[in-house]
Amino acid sequence: MEYLPVEVIGNILSRLGAARDVVIASSTCRKWREAWRNHLHTLTFNSNDWPVYHELTRSRLEIIVTQTIFQTNGLRCLSIIMDDVDEFSAAPVIAWLMYTRETLRQLHYNVRTTPNINILEKCGRQRLEVLALAHNTITGVEPSYQKFPCLRSLSLSYVSISALDLSLFLTACPKVEALNLVSIDIVMSDPQATMEMTSNSLKDIYVEAISLDKIILEADSLEKLHLKDCTLEVFELVSKGSLRLLKIDDVSVIHLDIGESAENLEIVDVSNFTIMWSKFHHMIAKSSKLRRLRLWQVVFDDDDEAVDIETISACFPQLTHLSLSYELRETALHYGSQDSFQLENVAVLELGWTVISDLFSHWVAGLLERCPNLRKLVIYGVVSETKTHEECHTLANFTSFIVRLMRKYSHVDVQFEYE
Template sequence: MEYLPDEVIGNILSRLRAARNVVIASATCRKWQEAWRNHLHTLTFNSSDCPLYHEFSTSRLEILITQTIFQTKGLESLSIIMDHVDEFSAALVIAWLMYTRETLRHLHYNVRTTPNVNILEKCGRQKLEVLTLAHNTIMGVEPSYQKFPCLRTLSLSYVSISALDLSLLLTACPKIEVLTLDSLEIFMSDSQATMELTSYSLKDIYVEAISLDKFILEADSLVKLHLKDCTLKVFELIG
């Protein structure tokens, strides 16, 4: 084992995913600690994986996550899923995103923050390929075609967003292939009664528990369409 390259050890630790298991395994020896700090690429904080998280206060969890993330370099996949936590501090969440944004490819974030953090703004124009976001408010999306040049999978659950911002967001993802919209709170402006989504790369869309008067989807490459528990007076598919 002592002759294994640090990169290989980093891959082994990354396959553990759960942060608690990674930290315990990295204590094997100094070589494994170095591999954890310099070559770990996947890290997950999930309350379902570790029952101990339920016993920690929110502030202690924030400190634990901060210390763990800041001891790594080059994270490519980060998951923070804490169903029992009411909310995290916005300042710390921004610090996590800014520290990892240069290398991050997959981000799964499911915790409310106070005040609300524009996570899209912190992750834009980077290498992000997969984004799963829940319990967040999205507003003020920039009308930029290259905002997310690499994003291929986008999942929004229990998110508040206007119909216009959702349309702009999809336009800002020129390579998106998979889109999930689950239980969104969609705001319509006084002058807008229709939600229009357009994507020429989209192949798979899943929509659940959404109520709209009129929903127009234009997707030339669509292969899979799944609507579940939706209330739509008018639905049009163009392509």
């Protein structure tokens, strides 16, 4: 160990991450202390790393963080994740940011400050590449002054920000590629106003737990769109066809429009969502490159609707992975029993039920006939704790049916996932 260069020791200490572990390790000898002071590039203060953090007063914790940071030179990644701390005083937080701002590449910070400070002002015009903020308020964004020329990843969680400031913030980040918005409080000048976001560089956006009337996202380079647990009147995407992944999970939206962005879609994953099949299919019908389609626990707006398997076969010839789970009706058997089509490339088929019935058995059999190159079948089911005699009988019949059916498809790997 004595022959290790201090730069290597600095990398070793940086991989430890947790501030307490770094301090203990650096006390080994003078060489390790030198590595800590001059070659440490990653430092993390996380309340889950050390139980004593929970017992310290706010002022004592501020002193420890200050003393630790100020003994380093050249920090590139700083994380302060203190879930049990209600707030920090503004003065020490400003000191931490000003001390590290010229070398910092990543900042993860989730503690409120009193009074509120403008973190963008302290970190702007530097070489920051990753910024993750939580439990803060952002106001008065000035894109001409608070530039983030190198920022590639932005995450805002439980942050209060106006729709205008969020739009201006994106404008100030000309290279941002990933954007995460989780439970943010978006202040609108008019409750029915439209929130508009524009970015020419954005490739990946994740939006969770947001309620708004209308969102318009203009992102020519967007490749991944993930909406989760949102309530929206309208969501419109304006793009140039670069979208590869569309994921919607537990979202209530009246009008969803991805425009001309569907042509290069490879993955569509929709769960816990009410759809009108004709409109939904029209939205993704041009996705001839689609490889994975998942429609899980979806509810149809019209009781007479069902997923049209024949249309899926015709529109998505490259489909290799198909996952379906929804309430079955007689119409579903019709779609699974046509002789005029096959899902030639489907190798993995996942099928699920919430309420087991005899229809499910026939549905499975019909789909298996349509997948001549199937290699894996996964059956997902919900089995209630208190089962009636009828439910037990139906489940037993289904088990016997599958055993007989799979003798015909011995080359298929069958798995069962029950909850």
